[in-house]
Amino acid sequence: MQRITVSIDTPLAHALDAMSDARGYASRSEAMRDLVREGPARWHAEVPEGEHCVANLSYIVDRRVRALPQRLAEMQHAHHDLVGVTTTMRLDHDHSMESLILKGSTAAVRAFADQVRAERGVRFGAINLLRVSRSDDHDGVGTHRHEGHDHLSPAG
Structure with a gap:
């Protein structure tokens, strides 16, 4: 020991x-x-099998930690391909809860979430990852063309 x-x-x-x-x-x-x-x-439970995922990352931000809100915003901008939506709820004068909806490769989403949760002043970080499959399949909804995007369908 x-x-x-x-x-x-x-x-x-x-x-x-x-x-x-x-x-x-x-x-x-x-x-x-x-x-x-x-x-x-x-x-280990956060690591879904599969190549792609959608995820919700939530955490508490202590804005008293020097430049933390700015660093988090810069991280989100640097990973704009992963971050779909960001919601911030003010809890008191010093703390906020942020929730980010993410999508992308499981490895990239996981690495981004780990980077955010490792920041000093970020507390209670939790992620919920859901495996999805990327496709251009259409089950009976007619034919149309996709211009640069895939469908993300729940997997499993």
Whole structure:
């Protein structure tokens, strides 16, 4: 077993202790081990099989972190091919919740989401990826030409 040291602020430590007590953990270490085990399991669940996906990425932004809103906007512009829609809801004077609808290759969407969630000041980042297949198929809706786009149909 390896030992690591983690520093957390006082309110988070109190929340960890309350969760620990409520769930009957013998120690903070046991609670932290379970939380850390959950992370890789959730990460693996986010990886759908398939080449293309649509996704919803949601996270909380702390605007007090220097230039964070500007950095996030620049990241979204740099990946305009992935970002379809961005919605921001102000929560209080310092925090907002952003939700982005993404589409593209699974690898690119996943890499972008990981980049956003790794930014200092982004908290509670969660992504819901759905596998889609790209096609130009039409089931009984008539014939028409597509000028530079494919249909994205739910896969599986």
